[in-house]
Amino acid sequence: MAQHARVAALTDELVHSILNFDPAANKRAYRHAKDIAKQGLRAHEYARTNPFDVRTTFAGLDEKFRVLNRDDLADALDGRLKELSARPGKWIPDCLSLLLQLSDRPTENSRIEALELLRPPTPLPELTWNEILQHDPYSDDEIWKDIDYGADSSEDDLLPAKRDVAKPPPPTAVDHDGTCHPQTCLVAVDATAVDRLEDAQFWKHEAExxxxxxxxxxxxxxxxxxxxxxxxxxxxxxxxxxxxxxxxxxxxxxxxxxxxxxxxxxxxxxxxxxxxxxxxxxxxxxxxxxxxxxxxxxxxxxxxxxxxxxxxxxxxxxxxxxxxxxxxxxxxxxxxxxxxxxxxxxxxxxxxxNPFIHLEILFDQVSLAQMTLEHDIFRFLSHIFFECLQTYLKPMRKWMENGELGLNDETFFVFEDDSGSEASSLWHDRFVLRRGQEHKLRSPAFLEPAAQKIFNTGKSVVFLKELGLHTSRLPAIAEEPRLDHEAVCGSFVDLPLSPFSELFQAAFQTWIESKYSLASNVLREYIFNDCALIQTLDSFRFMYLSANGSVFQEFADAIFERMDVGQRTWNDRFLLTELARGIFSAELDSSQSERIIVRSLRKSSKSLSASVKVLSHVLLDYALPWPIMNIIQRSSIPIYQQIFTFLLQCYRTKYLLQRISPQSIRELKDSRLRQLSYKLRQRLIWLADVLRSYLTGTVIDPCFADMRAVMSKAEDIDEMSAIHMNYVARLQDQALLSEKLKPIHKAMLSLLDLAAPYSQQHASLGSIDPRSMRQRNTEKIKSRRKSILPIKLEEEDTDSSNACDDEVSAESDLPIASEQDVVLGGIDKEFGRLLPFVTAGLRSVGRVGAEPVWEMLADRLEWEGGCGQ
Structure with a gap:
């Protein structure tokens, strides 16, 4: 009963899925459909064969035959199953199931030759005209004679008998009357040829x-x-x-x-x-x-x-x-x-x-064939390699000669990333090397060593086009060196002695140099001569790096004087620009000095005018031509500005300290203040001189000399730009301006900034009588005793009336700490705290980074610091 209920439920679902109407709306139609479904789904005493099981069983047999190395049996079975599947039949699965049950070890007992017995006999060929003519040809002599229509007539018996006529001679190709006999054009047939032909058709023979x-x-x-x-x-x-x-x-x-x-x-x-x-x-x-x-x-x-x-x-x-x-x-x-x-x-x-994977595989196989001494393989594959390489050289040649790229050419490793980029970033931003996974260059592996030179050659051509010099200065391209099997490996029969990879790289470098030298030499000459690259770098050295100390000092003093006046307009960019152009014109010509622009980040307040940190708001710019901007990139200008600011801060410290003359310190009445002031002035001046000497003599001059020597040998803009970037990175690192040296640089600025409170405090000092100062302090001693200087009396009197007199008398014999004394002592204490931190930090990073200049600076700071104690 459960089975019948389940079948009834499934029948209802089947009828619902097929009939898209509500059963309650048409009960009669729904009942009729349900009866039809029940009749089709009524139970049978014997179940039908499952065709899917039969198909799975035959698939397993096919696999079994092939595993047992009976592919012939598997192929025969597969072919007949496919033929059966093409014929629709209701009982085919049952027949196949019966055959499976009757089978007995088919792998051992089956013989594929027995299938030939089931093949129907070959039907007789149809009669053709060729066979008819072979037995009854057109060349019969009687076929060309006239028909005697009266041969069978009864009238022949009444005629007298004719005498015999001599037979005519055999016909020739052409009779005297010009007629041609067809039988002379026929070739005699060899009757045995057909037999020999049939005998040669062995596939028609019967098996022994x-x-x-x-x-x-x-x-x-x-x-x-x-x-x-x-x-x-x-x-x-x-x-x-x-x-x-x-x-x-x-x-x-x-x-x-x-x-x-x-x-x-x-x-x-x-x-x-x-x-x-x-x-x-x-x-x-x-x-x-x-x-x-x-x-x-x-x-x-x-x-x-x-x-x-x-x-x-x-x-x-x-x-x-x-x-x-x-x-x-x-x-x-x-x-x-x-x-x-x-x-x-x-x-x-x-x-x-990877559309050029065949080039890489061919290159490797040619090298392998050479190492294994396979002469025929080497010559065979090398010729194919060079034929395929010629197609890859076409976009490369177009790029290196004309600076042009194919439209949507995904196979070439150069593509235009930003066609609208400015000319000042043409070299670095407009064209990019195509890279794939793991940042690997999308080019054949054997071309990667020369990829950068190919890339730079095309960019040089584009650069010259932007300058309008592509057609005027580039000479006619000489004959291109060959790059084929004979040019690389020679025409000898034996294998070359040198490795194929080295031979190819040498020939390929020659091929590249034939195009690279033209564009790079013209562009290099233009950059050095017409754009005056070395002169521009010298100008940067004068403006930013204090190459001429007296000129830089004059510019710095002019800024400091405006700062000390106390006006809020001391950093007006127009006034500072005119000031810089006028002062630097002593070293630069008019065209160069007119390119100088001084900017200020924000307006300065009077409270910050004495600090050296306010100088970081003054920025010095130089308007570069766009060809030079591709070498001196925008990212390097902030590094020049940092060094410029650091030098200004050193000059500012020295400037503030020089305004305090030894004579003014000598006039101080308090000996302790006078001694402390001498000490601070000497230590701060020493610090500023050491830093300025370190920056200009130890860092800037050697770095610039090395950079200039290498720059004069650079071949293209890419190498020039790399040299300059290494130069400014070295300057930034050795000048203590890199990110890893930021704590040391901050400590240095704090040391230099001590000159500002020292200068302000010394300006407030005068010829003050120590007794009057002690008297003023005594009047306030009761209210400020604990906050300024705690006092412990040696004797305590029991008389309360004399307690105050005794206390004042005791304090009159002790040194009194003035406000100036406290400030100067704090400056000296802060200097003593920061200097060891700087020297220890320099030695630590010097040992880690293996930079000797940091060790030298630390030695000088410790030696001078010891002398200044």
Whole structure:
């Protein structure tokens, strides 16, 4: 009952899914549909065969046959199953299931030869006109005579008998009257030719009854093998290039023959894969060139096979028919083609992802063939490699000669990233190297060493076009060096002694230099001569790096004087720009000085005017021409500005301290203040001098000299830019301005900034009488005793009336700490705290970074600091 209920529920769902109406609206139609469904789904006593199980069982049999090396049995079964599947039948699964149940160890008991008995006999061919004419030709003598319509007439009996007439002579090709006899144009047929032809068709012969094989001659096997290698259908080999087991050579061992034919069939299968690959052409020019090279070698291979066929078909001399000799000849002939087929099979899945993978594989295989002394493989693959390389050189040649890129050319490793970029960043931003996964260059691996030079050559041409010098200064391009097998490896038969990779790189560098030198030399000459690169770097050195100390000092003092006036307009950019142009014009010509611009980040307040940190708001700019901006990039200008600010801060400290003369300190009445002031002035001046000497003499001058020496030998803008970036990075690092030295730099600024409170405090000092100062302090001693200086009396009187007098008398004998004394002492204490931190930090980073200049600066700070104690 449960089964019936389940079937009823499923029947209802089936009817609901098919009928798209409400059962309550049309109960009669719904009931009728349900009855029809029940009749179709009523239970049977015997279940039908499951066709899916039958199909799965046959698939398992096919796999079992192939595992047991019975591919012939599996192929026969598969072919017949496919033929059955094409014929619709209701009872086919049941019949197949019955056959499966009746089968008994099919792998052992089945013989594929028995299937030939089931093949229907070949029907007799239809009668053709050729066969009719063969037995009754048109050349019969009687067919051309006139018909005697009265031959059977009764009137012939009444006529007298005719006398015999002599027979005419046999006809010639042309009679005297000019008529032609057709029988003279016919060639006699050799009756045995047809028999010989039928005898040569061994595939129509019947198998020998004793062993079920068809005997063939060795010549027939050789011809079938050559046909198979040429891609033609044969009887000895199946369509998948497997050897037919129904044929044998009577005079040889079957296993030996099958082994030779199997090796030849493997060769034919590999060659067939090449033909099959060529039937699927690609749209990429690089791959098309490779396909053309493979097609050309395949044609040459077919021509070689044709010559082998000619040897056996029309032999010039007596030839020994030997299948073993053919095997050796084909193996030697096919070795390069088999290596090429292996390469194609390896690169075929990767061509869509990497369209020049065949160039890399060919390059590696050529090098491998040279190392393994495979002469034929080396020459064969190297010629293919250089043919394919010519197509890859076309966009490279176009880029290096004209600075142009192909439209949407994904195979070339250079592409235009920002066509609208400014001319000042043309070299670095407009064109980019195409890179793939793991930041790897999208180019053949053997071209990566020269990729940067190729990239720079094209950019140089584009640069010259922007300058309008591409056609005026570039000379005519000389004849391009050859880049083929003969030019790289030579025309000798033997292998070259040098490795193929080195020979190729040398030839390729020569090819690149023929195009690189033209553009790079012209551009280099323009940058150095017309744009005055070295002079611009000298100008930067004068403006930013204090190359001329007196001029820089004059500019700094002019700024400091405006700061000390106390006006809020001391950092007005127009006034500072005119000031800078007037002062720096002593070293720079008018065209260079007019490029100077001074800016200020924000307005300064009076409270910050004395601090050295306010100088970081003053920025010095220089208007560079756009060709030079591709070398001195915008990212390097802030580093110049940091060094410029650091030098200004050193000069500011020295400037504030020089305003305090030793004479003014000597006039101080308090000896302790006078001694402390001398000490602070000497230590701060020493610090400013040490830092300024370190920056200009130890850092800037050697770095600039090294940079200038290397810059004069630079070949292109890329190298010039790299030299300059290394130069400013070295300046930033050694000048304590890099990120890792930021704490030390802050401590340095704090040390330099101590000059500001010292200068302000000294300005408030005068000739003050120590007694009057002590008296003023005594009046406030009761209220400020604990906050200024705690006092402990040596004697305590019991008389409360004399307590205050005794306390004042005791304090009059102790040193009194004035406000100036406290400030100067704090400055000296802060100096003593920061200086060891700076020296310890310099030694620490010097040991880690192996920078000797930091150790030198630390030694000088410690030595001078010790003398200043």
């Amino acid at each position: 009854p004793d062993h079920g094989k068809i005997d063939i001659t060795e010549l027939q096997a050789i011809r079938e093998t050559l046909f198979m290698l040429a891609g033609l259908p044969t009887s000895l080999f199946h369509a998948d290039r497997r050897v037919g087991l129904e044929y044998e050579l009577r005079h040889t061992l079957t296993r030996t023959t099958i082994h030779l034919l199997a090796e030849l069939s493997d060769t034919g299968r590999a060659i067939h894969q090449l033909r099959h690959w060529l039937k699927r052409p690609s749209s990429l020019p690089l791959v098309q060139t490779f396909e053309a090279a493979v097609s050309k070698r395949l044609l040459e291979y077919h021509q070689a096979l044709a010559r082998l066929q000619q040897k056996y078909l029309v032999p010039e001399n007596s030839t020994t028919v030997s299948l073993l000799e053919l095997h050796n000849n084909v193996r030697a002939l096919s070795r390069p083609m088999l290596r090429l087929a292996q390469i194609v099979a390896e690169i075929e899945p990767q061509l869509l992802i």
